Amino acid sequence: MDPEPKNIIVRMPNWIGDLVMATPVLAELRRAYPHARITAMARVPLCELLRDDPQIDELFCFSKGSSFSRYSDKKGVVEKLRRDRYDLGVLLTHSFSSAWWFWQSKITARLGYECNGRGLLLTHSLPLPDKVHTQHLVITYKALLEPLGITPTDASPRIFLNDKELFDARLLLQQHGVREDSLVVGINPGASYGSAKCWLPERFREVTERLLQEDNLFIVYFGDHMSASVVKEICQGLPARVINLAGLTSLRELACIICVCDVLLTNDSGPMHLAAAVNTPIIALFGSTNEQVTGPYRKGRVIHKHVDCSPCYQRVCPIDFRCMKRIEADEVFDAIHEVLERKINKRLALSSP
Numbered sequence: 455m456d457p458e459p460k461n462i463i464v465r466m467p468n469w470i471g472d473l474v475m476a477t478p479v480l481a482e483l484r485r486a487y488p489h490a491r492i493t494a495m496a497r498v499p500l501c502e503l504l505r506d507d508p509q510i511d512e513l514f515c516f517s518k519g520s521s522f523s524r525y526s527d528k529k530g531v532v533e534k535l536r537r538d539r540y541d542l543g544v545l546l547t548h549s550f551s552s553a554w555w556f557w558q559s560k561i562t563a564r565l566g567y568e569c570n571g572r573g574l575l576l577t578h579s580l581p582l583p584d585k586v587h588t589q590h591l592v593i594t595y596k597a598l599l600e601p602l603g604i605t606p607t608d609a610s611p612r613i614f615l616n617d618k619e620l621f622d623a624r625l626l627l628q629q630h631g632v633r634e635d636s637l638v639v640g641i642n643p644g645a646s647y648g649s650a651k652c653w654l655p656e657r658f659r660e661v662t663e664r665l666l667q668e669d670n671l672f673i674v675y676f677g678d679h680m681s682a683s684v685v686k687e688i689c690q691g692l693p694a695r696v697i698n699l700a701g702l703t704s705l706r707e708l709a710c711i712i713c714v715c716d717v718l719l720t721n722d723s724g725p726m727h728l729a730a731a732v733n734t735p736i737i738a739l740f741g742s743t744n745e746q747v748t749g750p751y752r753k754g755r756v757i758h759k760h761v762d763c764s765p766c767y768q769r770v771c772p773i774d775f776r777c778m779k780r781i782e783a784d785e786v787f788d789a790i791h792e793v794l795e796r797k798i799n800k801r802l803a804l805s806s807p
Contacts, residue, residue, distance in 0.1 A: 459490055459542035459563065463514070463535070465552050466496040466504070469646070470705070470724025473500050474731050475591045475751065476546045478609040480509040482596060483544070486604045493538070502706050503728075506614040528555070535559030545576075546595055565601060587744070592751050610751055613709050613731040623710035630672070630697045635801075637671040637794055640715035640734070643688060644681030644700075645723040648769030650742040652721050653778050653786075659688045660783040661719070665790065666695060674715065675700055676708060676725055717793040719786065726750055737789045741777030742766050755789055757781055 462483060467473045483492055493512040494504050501515035516531050536559045543556040545566030553572035556564045568579035578601040586594055596606035632638060643658045645651035662673055677685045677700030685700035712718055712725060713732040720726040722743045729736045736754030744765040745756045759780040
């Protein structure tokens with residue numbers, strides 16, 4: 455692209471996991487254009503995950519029809535985009551409306567995938583890759599930079615957390631009795647897309663009860679407001695070493711607490727990608743979705759039985775939920791136990807003279 459862009463805006467995806475998987479694009483742009491001003495544009499509250507990201511110069515938070523942001527309607531967003539006079543806009547969303555906003559805002563070069571009838575609104579468009587349904591979404595996002603002459607590196611998703619936030623996360627766990635030498639297992643039994651992505655609640659509880667046989671082990675349950683009732687049901691009657699934080703954390707608090715966990719057990723979900731982005735070991739349970747496309751990027755262990763109807767991408771299983779029912783509690787417990795054993799051995803090695 456000629457001339458080299460000086461003022462870049464990147465429209466980030468609208469789902470937690472997708473936004474996390476798109477963060478390498480920010481790193482690739484910063485590497486290619488070290489002197490450019492880079493703005494990341496994301497919805498409230500997802501945008502808070504990009505705070506402290508050294509790849510960007512500005513974080514543009516907006517919301518649709520909400521008072522949580524100064525930019526809560528189309529007019530306000532377009533006025534902001536026009537005023538800042540971007541010479542390159544990169545669309546990591548596939549919607550017509552996001553391309554329409556960039557076009558209305560007179561952004562000089564508008565780069566995105568050609569889908570949903572928005573090709574005429576883009577100055578540089580690419581067809582979706584032939585391997586879009588088989589290659590990882592991180593790779594698909596990076597491939598969008600091809601018209602810029604950027605050859606992707608092996609940059610992985612990252613979320614940047616500061617020391618004060620991590621201190622507060624550890625302090626919160628200490629208030630629940632967690633000691634410095636305790637093992638902490640995070641469990642995320644929900645998924646925003648639908649119940650077809652979720653392992654059975656009774657099996658999460660079975661694994662929890664078995665893990666509690668280790669005296670110095672604590673379990674932290676995560677979830678949003680939608681999954682809070684399921685988490686409450688799972689945790690009902692369990693000892694105080696099971697900490698229920700479902701619906702009680704901001705996104706950054708969630709990322710920080712996941713960061714201080716020794717391992718996270720999770721469905722295919724946003725918290726799974728947060729764990730990958732902060733280098734927490736992952737045991738990920740897949741059924742209705744494809745781990746080659748949306749699994750933890752180059753990290754963690756995936757348990758997926760690959761039944762004949764999977765991946766179906768249904769929100770709710772229309773038949774017998776065989777993909778998740780075939781994942782047994784024993785297999786999941788053993789996978790977590792292996793990670794914890796490695797953690798214990800590492801600690802012993804570090805403490806030995």
